[in-house]
Every structure is written in structure tokens, then in C-alpha cells.
């Protein structure tokens with residue numbers, strides 16, 4: 001007699017740009033491996049522009065979402081509330097057994113709350129990270145999501161310590177490495193087979209054998225005219241010795257115009273870049289100056305020096321073992337660190353434990369066992 005193996009319905013949630021590179025390797029692994037999951041992809045539509053969303057689906061080989069909630073921009077409350085309302089509707093209709101959320105954006109928080117209140121299990125991928133800075137919207141999202149999740153998948157050991165200190169059960173915490181690094185390695189391999197002409201920034205690379213890459217979008221850096229002006233001043237000074245390329249996030253672009261700031265010619269600005277175009281740029285950079293979370297980790301994984309324009313990081317392994325230096329937004333400190341990197345005395349490099357391209361498989365194997373045991 002044939003027995004039909006039980007399968008579980010899983011919703012995988014993605015909302016904003018930094019989520020897409022985390023769900024891509026999980027979906028790839030689900031398609032290749034044999035796991036007891038029937039999954040549906042939910043795109044909340046927190047990011048919706050072609051450059052902030054669609055191009056990532058294409059390049060990262062993510063299938064079209066089964067549900068698109070089309071929430072768009074708004075205040076934090078508005079955006080979170082819209083995701084909650086629309087996500088609840090589809091959860092009630094489709095009744096998943098498990099909801100997987102990744103990262104720390106508003107969609108992560110909104111969907112974990114909805115699932116939990118409907119009695120659906122929640123798996124949080126990239127759990128346990130803490131910056132200690134509660135003024136960061138992402139820190140609130142991380143703390144709330146972790147306070148109600150059932151399964152915690154952790155990228156670095158600091159995350160395990162935080163979750164234990166917050167009273168989570170040891171057997172619900174899994175140190176598995178980093179899905180974003182699974183994706184990074186996959187895309188680096190793909191890049192080897194692409195012609196340089198595939199990229200618009202190739203001309204910049206050819207003209208500038210040594211260059212730096214800048215990204216900035218954090219409200220604490222770009223919403224205050226003084227802070228943003230100070231950062232632009234520091235970048236301008238760095239660009240006198242190292243040409244910079246700066247793909248500009250929509251929030252930053254709007255504020256540069258609003259505050260009447262000028263970017264000099266030694267800093268080439270572009271629209272937000274696709275994943276592959278950005279990877280092709282930063283992997284060969286002399287340094288990256290950023291306030292992103294994920295880029296601190298991707299530069300560590302590839303051994304590229306990273307200067308982080310924030311006062312803290314929720315990813316301390318990138319400083320302890322990787323290539324990252326935390327300098328804040330003070331112009332003099334930014335310039336001094338850039339000079340240090342240029343003089344060759346930047347951070348030493350060691351690839352963090354389990355950042356080996358196999359995190360997605362570990363996660364799905366843990367979740368398969370957990371669902372079967374439940």
C-alpha cells in the first residue's frame with residue numbers, strides 16, 4: 001500500500017530590496033532538494049519600483065510571487081498596517097502551516113505578527129541580530145519579530161547569545177550561517193560567465209582601475225540636512241584621491257535635491273543598480289562606504305574593505321573577523337578611515353563560520369524535521 005508523504009504549506013515573505021537576495025537561495029534549494037513543503041511566495045510590495053524590486057526577481061531567478069500585496073510606500077504605521085490587513089486575508093484564505101520571514105524590514109514585522117495571532121508557526125531567518133540602537137526602525141522590527149517567532153535561524157554567534165539572553169529556548173535557535181552569502185556565491189559564479197558589456201558601469205570600471213563604491217539610505221544619515229551635508233563633504237574629500245561611484249537610493253536622491261547639496265564630478269552617481277551590476281562593481285572595489293546592513297556582510301565574504309557610516313552594527317562578526325570598520329557620520333573619521341584603507345592598513349580578513357553557501361539547505365532540513373515532529 002502506498003502512503004502519501006505529508007506536506008506542509010509554507011508562505012515565504014519578501015517585501016523590500018534586502019529581502020530578495022535572502023529568499024532567492026531558499027527557493028532555489030526548495031526547487032532542487034526534496035523537502036516536505038508546498039511553498040507560496042508572498043511579495044508585500046513594500047518596494048515596488050523596477051529598480052528596487054522587479055530587476056531582482058529577474059536576476060536572482062525568483063519566480064513570480066503567488067501573492068502580490070501591493071502595499072507601496074507610506075509612514076511606518078501605514079505601511080505595516082496595510083501589510084497586516086492584506087496578509088491576514090491571504091492567510092485566512094490559504095491557511096499556511098508555516099510562515100517564513102527574513103531580515104528586519106517592516107514586512108518582516110507585519111507578517112510575523114499576523115501569522116502568530118492566527119496560530120501559524122513563524123520561522124525567522126536572520127534572527128537575533130541586535131544593534132542596541134532602538135531608534136533604528138529595523139531594531140524594533142528585529143526585537144518584535146524575535147519575540148514571537150517559533151524557529152530562529154541565526155547568521156552569526158552574537159545572534160545566539162542575544163536570543164538566549166532574551167529567554168528563547170535553546171532548541172529553537174539554529175546557528176546555520178547566512179542565506180545571503182549562499183546567494184552571493186551563486187551570483188559570483190554566474191558573473192564569471194557574463195560579458196563585461198552586460199553592465200552599464202563597465203565604462204566607469206575601465207576608466208578607473210581603482211575606485212570606491214558608496215551607498216547611503218539610512219534615515220539617520222540622509223534625513224538631516226547637516227548630517228547628509230557632512231557625509232557629502234567627506235565623500236567629496238575622499239573622491240579627490242579615489243574616484244567614487246554612488247548608486248543613489250530614492251530617499252537619498254530626494255533629500256540631496258531638497259537640501260540643495262551638490263555632488264562633485266569626482267563622484268559618479270547612478271540610479272539604484274541591479275544585484276549583478278552592483279556585485280560586479282563592489283567585488284573589485286578598493287573600498288565600499290555604506291550604511292547598509294547586508295553590504296557589511298557581503299564585503300566581508302568577498303574580502304573587500306568596508307567603511308560603515310553608522311555608530312553601531314548588528315553584525316559585529318564583520319568587524320571582529322571581517323573587513324568592516326564602523327566610523328559613524330563624522331566627516332573627519334570617514335576621511336581618516338578611507339586614508340587608512342588606501343594606505344593598506346585596513347581590517348584583516350577571515351570568512352565567518354558557516355558562511356559557506358549551505359545555509360538554505362540547513363534551514364530547510366531543520367524546518368522539515370521540526371514540522372514532522374510537531
Ligand code: UD1
Pocket residue numbers: 016017018046047048049052053073074104105106107137138217249250251293
Ligand atoms: C527599507 C527598509 C530598510 C532597508 C531598505 C533597503 C524598513 C523599516 N526599512 O528602507 O531596512 O535597508 O529598505 O532599501 O523596512 N521608494 C521608491 N521606490 C520603491 C521603494 C521606496 O521610490 O520601490 C521611496 C519612497 O519614496 C519611500 C522611500 O523610498 O518613501 C523609502 O522607502 P521605504 O521602503 O519606506 O524605506 P527604505 O528607506 O527603503
